[in-house]
Structures are given as C-alpha cells and as structure tokens.
Amino acid sequence: MKSYQEMSKEELLQEKESLKAAYKEYQKMDLSLNMARGKPAVEQLDMVMDILDVLDSKSEMVAENGIDVRNYGEMDGIPEAKKLMADMMGTKAENVLVFGNASLTIMYDTVSRSMTHGVCGSTPWCHLDKIKFLCPVPGYDRHFAITEHFGIEMINIPMTEDGPDMDMVEQYVNNDPSVKGIWCVPKYSNPQGYVYSDETVKRFAALKPAAEDFRIFWDNSYVVHHLYEDRQAELLDIISECEKAGNPDIVYEFASTSKVTFAGAGIAAMASSKKNLDFIRKSMTIQTIGYDKVNQYRHIKYFKDLDGIKAKMKQHADILRPKFEMVDEILTKELEGLGIGTWTKPLGGYFITFETLEGCATSVVKKAKEAGVVLTGAGAPFPYGTDPRDFVIRIAPSYPTLEELRQAAEVFVLCVKLASVEKLLEA
Amino acid sequence: MKSYQEMSKEELLQEKESLKAAYKEYQKMDLSLNMARGKPAVEQLDMVMDILDVLDSKSEMVAENGIDVRNYGEMDGIPEAKKLMADMMGTKAENVLVFGNASLTIMYDTVSRSMTHGVCGSTPWCHLDKIKFLCPVPGYDRHFAITEHFGIEMINIPMTEDGPDMDMVEQYVNNDPSVKGIWCVPKYSNPQGYVYSDETVKRFAALKPAAEDFRIFWDNSYVVHHLYEDRQAELLDIISECEKAGNPDIVYEFASTSKVTFAGAGIAAMASSKKNLDFIRKSMTIQTIGYDKVNQYRHIKYFKDLDGIKAKMKQHADILRPKFEMVDEILTKELEGLGIGTWTKPLGGYFITFETLEGCATSVVKKAKEAGVVLTGAGAPFPYGTDPRDFVIRIAPSYPTLEELRQAAEVFVLCVKLASVEKLLEA
Structure with missing residues (x-):
C-alpha cells in the first residue's frame, strides 16, 4: 500500500x-x-444494578466500629470503607480518607484548600505571586480545568510510554519553588493508556522539591480498570515508594469506584501520609459533618473485599x-x-x-x-x-x-x- | 416559693x-x-428505613428529563429533585441547585469560593484586607467555625424572639463595605428555636449593602421541622421578598433532608437568584461531574412530593x-x-x-x-x-x-x- x-x-x-x-x-x-x-x-450500569439490593429496610446499619451509618459522624469514612479503598489503591487503611461520590471533587477541594490555607502550614497559595503546576500532555482536561480555574500557570510536560519526561519534571520540581504540583494519571493514563514504569515511579518518589508545599496529584482512577485478565499492568505503590525515599509527604493519591459501580454514585478516596491527612482533617471537620456513610456501607456490603471489586x-x-x-x-x-x-x-x-x-x-x-x-x-x-x-x-x-x-x-x-x-x- | x-x-x-x-x-x-x-x-432513623426499599435492581433509573441517574452528568441536580427541594423551601425549581449529602458543605464551599473567586465578579475575598461576617448570637457553632477557618472577623449581633437585632444589622451592612455576610437560621433558630418575624424578613430583603458582594447566608435547616401540627411557624420566603425589594441577588438559601431521612445520607440544596446560580455553576462545572443522582432519585421515589415530606x-x-x-x-x-x-x-x-x-x-x-x-x-x-x-x-x-x-x-x-x-x- x-x-x-x-x-x-x-x-x-x-x-x-x-x-x-x-x-x-x-x-x-x-x-x-x-x-x-x-x-x-x-x-x-445494568450489570451493577444489584448493588441496590444489598441494603433494604431490614438491614443492620452498623459499621464494624459500632457506629450507626445512618446518623451524623465518622467524618473521614467508616473503617471498612477505608480498608476497601486502601486495598484497591494498594496501600494501608490508615493512609486513607473516604469522601463523597467523586474523586474529582477531592482534587478540586485539595487545590482550593491549598489556595486558602496552604499545605501543612505553608503560605496560602492565594498570597503567592506565582503558582505553577506541571501537566503531562496529553492529559485529563478536568485536571487542567481545576488549575486554570484557580489561576495556576500550567506547564506542558511531554508524555512517553513510561510516563512523563522525568528529566524535565526533575528540572522543574527540584529547582523552581513556584512549582507546587503535577497532575498524574499513572495507570492507563488518560488519554493514552500508558502506565508509569517502575523507574518513573521511583524518580517521582525521589524528587527533591524546591517548594516545601509541592505535591504530586496521583489520580489513580484506573487502578483496577484492566481490559485483559492475562495482561494486567502493575504500578508501584507511590505511597510506600515515597516513604522509602524519605519523602512521605509529597504525594496525594486519589481513586474512586465511579467506573466500578455507578459513575455518578460511587465512593471516592484519598491516600496520603499521616501528616497530610491530619492537616486535611482539620479542614474536613469544618467542611462537613461527614460524607454519605450509607453509600460507603452499601459498597462494602456489595463487594465485601478487593476480590469482589x-x-x-x-x-x-x-x-x-x-x-x-x-x-x-x-x-x-x-x-x-x-x-x-x-x-x-x-x-x-x-x-x-x-x-x-x-x-x-x-x-x-x-x-x-x-x-x-x-x-x-x-x-x-x-x-x-x-x-x-x-x-x-x-x-x-x-x-x-x-x-x-x-x-x-x-x-x-x-x-x-x-x-x-x-x-x-x-x- | x-x-x-x-x-x-x-x-x-x-x-x-x-x-x-x-x-x-x-x-x-x-x-x-x-x-x-x-x-x-x-x-x-428506623422510621425512614423504608427509603432503602424504593430502589432495587429492577428499578427504572431514568429521571423525568430522560437522563440515566446512574451515569455522569446533570451537574446541578435532576429536575424532580430541584422541584422537591424548591417546594420544601417555598421557592421555584429554577432557583435551586441540588448538591451532595450536606448543606454545611455547600455553605463551606460558598465561603471558600468567595475567598478564591469573589462573588459574581467581585474581588476575591482572600485579596481583601478585612472581611467581616455578622453572627446573630447565640447561633450555630458550625457556621462560626467556617468563618473562623477562613480568617473572617465575626461580629456578634444579639438575637431577639423576632430574629437578629435588625437596627444593628442595617447599621453594619448598609455602612461597612467589609461586612460580606450574615449567618441566619431563620426558622426554629439554632439554638433558641426562634422564628424570624415577617418584619425581620422584609428588613433583610430591603438591606442596602455597602458591599456589592454582601450575601445573607439563610440556613433554612428546620424549614419543615415543626413539633406541633396545629402550631406551625410561618416564615416569609426570603427569595421572593428579595426580588420584590429589588435585591434579588443578596441571599443564598440552604436546606437539606438531613433530619428528614438519614442524617448522614440525605440530599442538600441551595436556592438563589439566576445571577448567583449562574456564577456558582461556573465553579461547579470544575468542582464536580455531578453529585449523587441515585440518592436524589431515591428521595424522589420515597417522598413523591412535599406532602410526602x-x-x-x-x-x-x-x-x-x-x-x-x-x-x-x-x-x-x-x-x-x-x-x-x-x-x-x-x-x-x-x-x-x-x-x-x-x-x-x-x-x-x-x-x-x-x-x-x-x-x-x-x-x-x-x-x-x-x-x-x-x-x-x-x-x-x-x-x-x-x-x-x-x-x-x-x-x-x-x-x-x-x-x-x-x-x-x-x-
């Protein structure tokens, strides 16, 4: 031809x-x-309709720690939901907070909080002259929409089959204190479907950010979204890699069940270090009395565990x-x-x-x-x-x-x- | 004695x-x-357990406008949920956005958005030297926690049986451009159980704020929470009173079903003018792909209409x-x-x-x-x-x-x- x-x-x-x-x-x-x-x-969606059958008026509505999932309280998620989302992300339950129905909202709120309250005690970003985010391209439009909405300057980083161009990432992150974040979809990336290599993950974990309030926004949306039973990509766990590298606080990981159960009515979670989560809990206490624990509980009853997912x-x-x-x-x-x-x-x-x-x-x-x-x-x-x-x-x-x-x-x-x-x- | x-x-x-x-x-x-x-x-909570029976794996999951409530989309709520929440608040569906499970979160997000993006085009509050909120006292601790969290100065306004001391409210709002808001629980107020009189509501609607970005935060949490069938308080509809007074944009009203169905798993809504809602929708588009429409739909199937509530x-x-x-x-x-x-x-x-x-x-x-x-x-x-x-x-x-x-x-x-x-x- x-x-x-x-x-x-x-x-x-x-x-x-x-x-x-x-x-x-x-x-x-x-x-x-x-x-x-x-x-x-x-x-x-039809295939997961039976999630609507797992709770009915006869159900026990008590989480494993004894709290009534129907009432107020348990702001950062019921324990079994933390465990399930941790298993999905390949991390520990203690690293996880469970939120509402969408991880995008957690990401937005995370940027928004950094604007108004900084990151673990740093100067609020809204009081800084210039804030930059690195954006591996092509990437997810809704990530870029968040940073654009907050007036954050975005810098294109070329993607390769192994992840973002890490030379460039290191160059920016390790030298420019106005670089505060990078958007990543590390597994089956949006839109290329690439998977970050072990080397890429390790280089992320080993970053030496010029800014103390730099964070990796690790959107692991497709963590369990394999197309082939016999050819499943493996991604290193960024949380433990960062710990090993002595950088426990530089990453926020996000995931949800949006494309596991109902796209609009799943549960979403964030994983990070204790220091980061403690800081975030302070705002959460003000922002909410608690997310929808009935839906968290419904997901637990439906899946039981990671094998169910x-x-x-x-x-x-x-x-x-x-x-x-x-x-x-x-x-x-x-x-x-x-x-x-x-x-x-x-x-x-x-x-x-x-x-x-x-x-x-x-x-x-x-x-x-x-x-x-x-x-x-x-x-x-x-x-x-x-x-x-x-x-x-x-x-x-x-x-x-x-x-x-x-x-x-x-x-x-x-x-x-x-x-x-x-x-x-x-x- | x-x-x-x-x-x-x-x-x-x-x-x-x-x-x-x-x-x-x-x-x-x-x-x-x-x-x-x-x-x-x-x-x-036991009394409303049958809300878990209204949807099951055999249910039709289509809202009245034809959208699948299980999938992404319909960011600001399904039409029938807007209608129900509007009826509950005594306003029109076109004035309503439906969010997630808690009105407190809507209020937090509203203040947060004002900090980073201002109000309908005004200077973001985080770039102003001084922001003040009026706080009728005693009042709801979680309201005050939000304003304190954002570093907003709070001014005590004494409550009377008819609502806040309106002379003082007018004095502040109409003269001090740094006063940007007031927290109100107008019906069965937290914690006194007072109900704002018609005169109070009308004086609120007739405010002539010195600040273009002043808003009344009208938390109508107890709008349908009467104790006596035969002695129900009536509260004027603030939205239409503001319209009549030529002040359509000065109020945000909030309500939820948190104490109607499950405290942790209800639906929450905001009512305001088209101008305000349009501005808010711009951020919503970035913050979320949509809230949990399955739970909105569940509430509709459960209550059918205001009489059900x-x-x-x-x-x-x-x-x-x-x-x-x-x-x-x-x-x-x-x-x-x-x-x-x-x-x-x-x-x-x-x-x-x-x-x-x-x-x-x-x-x-x-x-x-x-x-x-x-x-x-x-x-x-x-x-x-x-x-x-x-x-x-x-x-x-x-x-x-x-x-x-x-x-x-x-x-x-x-x-x-x-x-x-x-x-x-x-x-």
Whole structure:
C-alpha cells in the first residue's frame, strides 16, 4: 500500500474526491454518535444494578466500629470503607480518607484548600505571586480545568510510554519553588493508556522539591480498570515508594469506584501520609459533618473485599474489551501503512489516543462532527485547550454500543483521511 | 416559693449542702448521657428505613428529563429533585441547585469560593484586607467555625424572639463595605428555636449593602421541622421578598433532608437568584461531574412530593415532641420561681436554649459532665467559642431516649441550682 506521503498531487486529488463522496454518504445518514466522553455504557450500569439490593429496610446499619451509618459522624469514612479503598489503591487503611461520590471533587477541594490555607502550614497559595503546576500532555482536561480555574500557570510536560519526561519534571520540581504540583494519571493514563514504569515511579518518589508545599496529584482512577485478565499492568505503590525515599509527604493519591459501580454514585478516596491527612482533617471537620456513610456501607456490603471489586472489573472488561478491539481493528484496517496516523493500544482505562499528522486534529474533529460523530474537542487534553501541534485526538469507545461504535470509527477514519489529504495538498 | 436571690446566706449555704448531697448520689450512678448533639434518635432513623426499599435492581433509573441517574452528568441536580427541594423551601425549581449529602458543605464551599473567586465578579475575598461576617448570637457553632477557618472577623449581633437585632444589622451592612455576610437560621433558630418575624424578613430583603458582594447566608435547616401540627411557624420566603425589594441577588438559601431521612445520607440544596446560580455553576462545572443522582432519585421515589415530606415530618414530631415537653416539664417543675434560669419553648427545630445567671454556664456544663451528662460546651453557640456573659446553654433533647433524657434533665437542673447557689454565695 502506498502511503499518502508517497502519492503524487494528482493521486491525492483523486483520493480526495473519492473520500468526499464517501463522506457525503455518511452525512446523508444523519448519524448521531458520540465517542467523546469516558462514560460507562448502559450495559455496564445494568450489570451493577444489584448493588441496590444489598441494603433494604431490614438491614443492620452498623459499621464494624459500632457506629450507626445512618446518623451524623465518622467524618473521614467508616473503617471498612477505608480498608476497601486502601486495598484497591494498594496501600494501608490508615493512609486513607473516604469522601463523597467523586474523586474529582477531592482534587478540586485539595487545590482550593491549598489556595486558602496552604499545605501543612505553608503560605496560602492565594498570597503567592506565582503558582505553577506541571501537566503531562496529553492529559485529563478536568485536571487542567481545576488549575486554570484557580489561576495556576500550567506547564506542558511531554508524555512517553513510561510516563512523563522525568528529566524535565526533575528540572522543574527540584529547582523552581513556584512549582507546587503535577497532575498524574499513572495507570492507563488518560488519554493514552500508558502506565508509569517502575523507574518513573521511583524518580517521582525521589524528587527533591524546591517548594516545601509541592505535591504530586496521583489520580489513580484506573487502578483496577484492566481490559485483559492475562495482561494486567502493575504500578508501584507511590505511597510506600515515597516513604522509602524519605519523602512521605509529597504525594496525594486519589481513586474512586465511579467506573466500578455507578459513575455518578460511587465512593471516592484519598491516600496520603499521616501528616497530610491530619492537616486535611482539620479542614474536613469544618467542611462537613461527614460524607454519605450509607453509600460507603452499601459498597462494602456489595463487594465485601478487593476480590469482589476484581470480579466486577472482569465483567466490565468483557463489555469494554470488544469495543477497544473494534476501534483498533478499524483503525488498523483503514489506516495502516498510510502514514497519516498512529494510535495507542491500551491494556486498560477508558481511552485511546490517536495522533494525526501535525495540524490535522481540529479538522478531523470538525469533519466528524459535521458527519454526526462527536469526538472530544481537539486540544482538550492540553492545558488551556491548546494542542501546540494540533495532532492529538482522544477516542472514548466505552459509551456507544458496538454497532454505533463501528459506524463512528468508520466515520472517524474517513475524516482522518480527508483531513490528511487536504493537509498534504496544502503543503 | 422563694427565689434564690431572696434567700439569706445561711439559707443558700443550707441549700448548697443539700444540692451537693443529691449531686453526689448522681455521681455514684455512673451515668453516661448526652444532650449535646442535634442528632436524630435511632427511632427516627428506623422510621425512614423504608427509603432503602424504593430502589432495587429492577428499578427504572431514568429521571423525568430522560437522563440515566446512574451515569455522569446533570451537574446541578435532576429536575424532580430541584422541584422537591424548591417546594420544601417555598421557592421555584429554577432557583435551586441540588448538591451532595450536606448543606454545611455547600455553605463551606460558598465561603471558600468567595475567598478564591469573589462573588459574581467581585474581588476575591482572600485579596481583601478585612472581611467581616455578622453572627446573630447565640447561633450555630458550625457556621462560626467556617468563618473562623477562613480568617473572617465575626461580629456578634444579639438575637431577639423576632430574629437578629435588625437596627444593628442595617447599621453594619448598609455602612461597612467589609461586612460580606450574615449567618441566619431563620426558622426554629439554632439554638433558641426562634422564628424570624415577617418584619425581620422584609428588613433583610430591603438591606442596602455597602458591599456589592454582601450575601445573607439563610440556613433554612428546620424549614419543615415543626413539633406541633396545629402550631406551625410561618416564615416569609426570603427569595421572593428579595426580588420584590429589588435585591434579588443578596441571599443564598440552604436546606437539606438531613433530619428528614438519614442524617448522614440525605440530599442538600441551595436556592438563589439566576445571577448567583449562574456564577456558582461556573465553579461547579470544575468542582464536580455531578453529585449523587441515585440518592436524589431515591428521595424522589420515597417522598413523591412535599406532602410526602410533611407526612414524614409529622412522624418525626411525634418522636421529638415528648422529649421537648419532658425537658420543659422538668425545667418548670424544678426551676420555676427560683430566679436562676429561663429557657425557650420552641415550636420546632432541634434545640432549647437555657439561660443561667450570668457567669454560670461554664460551671453548669462542667458539673453536668462530672455527673455523666454531656452538654454542648458553654460558649459553643458564640463566635470564637466565647459567650461574653457566660450564660447560654444549648440543650439538644433529640438523641437520648425519653428515660435517658429524664435523668439527664434532672442532673441538669441540679447542676443549674448548684452553680447558681455558688455564684450567689460568691457575690
């Protein structure tokens, strides 16, 4: 097969005409498909409906420490919920606080608290002239939205298959005291599906931050979200690595059951050192009388333990895997050898990252939209929504049905081809 | 009956001896009673256990606007939850956002947001030299804890049976641009059980704040928490009063179902003007992907509508009323005519306020504790935990059983007598 780069101008023009004709056919179909959001499919939600059966009016509502889960109190989570979330993250219960239904809110509140109250006694960030966060790119748009919302300057750090460019991370963190944080999705990263290598984790743990109030924001959202039973990524436990490195306080880890049970009604947790948690508890005492312990208890009754979570994740994988594989299959079939795109083949998580020729991502997303397929906005996985090379597209295969996904992927490859031809013709 | 003030020193000394003997008897009983927290009793929680039956694995999980309540999205609440909470507060659904399980968290977040982002475009409070809040006293300790946590100066405003001293409120709000807020529990106030009169509400609505970012924090926690079916307090709707007065943006109203269903697992809401809500939604979009809509939906299925809430509140009242009446009965029987204390007789809410002779509250609380009865700390209902006259005690009759409460109240009156005799003997 001839790559697009090898084609003559005439061949490209011909290709363009035939692509345009195919594109018009799709436009006529009046499609309404969505590959934009990392939402669980209806089938996945249906699969966990039995969580609604574990508590009823006859249930005992008492946690293992004797407290009534229906009443006020137990601000930082019932003990068995701490244990379960600790097991999920691969850390100890004493390192964990359990919050409400979303880890994003914990992250927001953590940044917000640092703005108004500093970090373990440091100057509140809102009283500092300049605050910076490192942002491995491409990354999770909602992380970047938080730092942007608080006026924090964001610095792009390139991602590799092993994690962020650690030379650059060390350079910034160890020398610039205005660098206060870094956003990480260490396992099955959003949107590439990369897993931080052991070396990367160890280098994170061994950072020597110039700022005493620097923290790693370790968003372990996909910690149990494997696609393949026999090829599960292993990630070192950042909490114990930081302890070993004599840096126990430099990391906050976050996780939730948002894509294990119901996306909107799970439980979320944070893990960190005693010093950090004690500081956070001081604000928590003021911010809340306690999060929803009934829902924590419901999750405990449903899963019993980590094995319960793993069993459920296997069922999720059985629904998700065919979708990831179908997208990969169509991309391979339609684009391999054309020299106009590469994509990741994640073993877990919720996303595939597609890289177009430079300067084509916006055009692909626009064309797809005009043919009825909504993709995550080009630029979204970058701070300020700006992809400097305009070449990254996040594909979210989870929500559509297989049949919808097939159509969406076919429209997508067509749009990639069309945008690429147009780009090459410009040159 | 002779009041303590009328007694001679000799009589007082004699009284003291006999009180001490009785006190020692109680101490021997090794009591462990608690009248400190405004927690629903176990019986009240048992009464709403059937909320756990309304959803099960067979339930339809679709809100009236067609969205799946199990998945992400619908950040500011499902429409029927907005409607229900609006009906509860006596306002319109369009004025309401529904959040997580606790209104305290909404209040904290509202102050926190004002610190970092200002109010509808005003300068963030963290960049201002001085921020003040007015605090009607006695009031709710957790309100004061929020403002103290953010370094906001608190100014005591005396409460009357009709609400805060409005002359003083107007004086401050209309003249001092550093006054940015006031904490209010307008109905069955914490801890006195007073209800703001129509005139008070209208004067609030007609404030002409010197600060454009002044807001009334209207914590309507006890909006449906009547004790008597036939003597229910009416409170004017602050939202529409503010609209009528041409001041639509000066109030945030808060409410929750924390003491309607489960104290720790209810739903909470805020009501305000479109302008305020639009500004808040901007932060919400960053802070959360959405609160727990399954629990919102559960509450809708359980109550159906405001009548469902009212029916449930009647059952709560049937449990609470005898407790309030028993406390009042014992206080009356033991203290009437002695001139050493007065107390409120609320028609709703969760508290009774007892006023001792000046300078006796701390002593009463200490004595009660040493006899095994925990009361809310003296000073707690005041900013910075300081009751300038040391005379206010908050009594929370809800949690103990009737039998426990009888004993606790008997210990309490004994401690009041003893502390008063000691005080009078000092003079």
